[in-house]
Amino acid sequence: MPAGPSVPAVPSYEVRALAGIPEVRPGDDLARLIAAAGPALRDGDVLLVTSKIVSKAEGRIVRAESREDAIDAETVRVVARRGALRIVENRQGLVMAAAGVDASNTEPGTVLLLPEDPDASAAAIRAGLRELLGVDVGVIVTDTFGRPWRSGLTDVAIGAAGVRVLDDLRGGTDDRGNPLSATIVATADELAAAGDLVKGKANGLPVAVVRGLGHVLGEGSAAADLVRAPADDMFRLGTSEAVREAVTQRRTVRAFTDEPVDPGAVRRAVAAAVTAPAPHHTTPWRFVLLESAQARLELLDAMRDAWVEDLRRDGKSEESVAQRVRRGDVLRNAPYLVVPCMVTDGAHDYGHARRDAAEREMFVVAMGAGVQNFLVALAGERLGSAWVSSTMFCRDVVRKVLGLPEGWDPMGAVAVGHAASAPAQRPDRSAEAFIEVR
Template sequence: MELTGVADLPEIRPGDDIAALVTDRADLEPGDVLTVASTIVSKAEGRTADLEDFPVSGRAQEIADRIAAMVGEEKDPRFAQAVLQESTELLIDAPFLLTETRFGHICVNAGIDRSNVPDHDLLLLPKRPDESAERIRSGLEERGIEDVAVIVTDTSGRPFRYGQRGVALGWAGMPASRDWRGELDRNGHELGVTVQSVVDELAAAANLITGEGAGGTPAVVVRDWAFGDHDGTDELFRSVDDDLVRQALREWRVDE
């Protein structure tokens, strides 16, 4: 497998055509996977905002005051309000905000970014990343580049480990996961639960190229990778009924 960063992409502005910008700078081939950081997708879709756009509710003020008291640092209630508006559920409200976004991703602060936003205070995640990925893929097809899958990526922490790694928010042109259930291991035992999240694994691999901070390489071409002869599934975000961790978090509250 070969991963190559798409070099020299400009600062993305609202309305920019990411597919056109990538094809001007990369030779894509059928079977490639194009990973695109949600940062530039959000910028192209105009998902920037300023703190003053979020009038503070009583709930947001309460959250900001509580976290400030716990960590000994003033917190802006307008940011808390932005997180609330971008979320469908608040799973942890102190000492940080763990939320479910409107498209089902669970992350800190609804994925709202305050870095690499030159003209605004905040960068929100794409509203519907699957649709974003499909638009980019359609844009590639309009330019004669077919059979290229697209993954919209972000970075996220995970329980029980330090650090962040790349994850998939949306995808088009490929299944989210390889389903190994029913296949046999080397000893002839049938696999009963193994479902491999390939879009997350490709997003994590691409993040080694895109980097963090001021890296400035938000798109990566993955070549010579094949899904293989497996069943596929598009299920990535667990349902509430199937998510024991989320059920436990609903009953948990931090002591002040």
């Protein structure tokens, strides 16, 4: 009988918990404990080791007056805070709840910290098993994480040795020939989650073995590679932290690169600006976007001429005039200009000087709120800006050059662009210096 067509092998793997590992104490040799519980380990197996027993073996048990004190000590940066819950970046560079500090399954008055270097811990276990059993296995140290956008917890890899933690499929194609341009699989995290299904949280089974996936073994990779770089992290802060960061980290930027400004980003900033409060349900904001170099040059030249005329009328020397005019270079050198204008349609006319002055001030305050929203939103778009008051001193000139209605009052100009360098740090200001309580 002729042989029939061969049937391709169906991919499969086995994951099982490793029984027989005793309570781990400081100084224990984890590789020896695992080898005793799993003498039948084979080349190509992947061990999934709960971080808790690694921490215990490495003596990462500390006395703490409170878990919160320990979290403080392990925290590098607070990412988000909601009530007592804190998501932080810890000293290992991991972003997780409570810095990974664990108060369960440890003596009262003590807490468990994560391993000092989880990748090194995984490498030590792997080397020990090679020496004891003569096997080449991969080792992943796991811990429990929550995840953005998803409810529930799962185990992920925080340390790895002998495993390719990421499978970069970019440059390949799918089964229909479509190019894969963004697919990078977190293999180590997938393995960690699979192991968690059989280890459990309270079953006394801190190690699992995956068999049948020997192709994931490889050198030169570490769990640290799974941590997204700050520059690529679009969700580096929680909601309230991001708002506070945007407001407090906004800086006046006076030097820009030649990189073009995305007009869409400016329009998104305008959309944020017009959510500011305003009197009588009015909308007093208008934003003139000077996107062409010709429009910017015509306006700035006309403003310069008007300023020179004012300064000469003030009796300033030509040297003083030239020096002061140079202050306008921040607008001239910016790749994009915006002129915020105020309109007072809907303002009440009281026919009374004091009340009419207060009415206009309400609109000016609303305009300032809109401009601040605009500048903060630009910062959120990674754009630098500088608000300069010059258009307020020659409003007729600005209206004429830009063809604006008579009722539009230019309220300065905003230079926009990509900052040529990082702005200097601003000293913290105590709120108390600006507060009076009655």
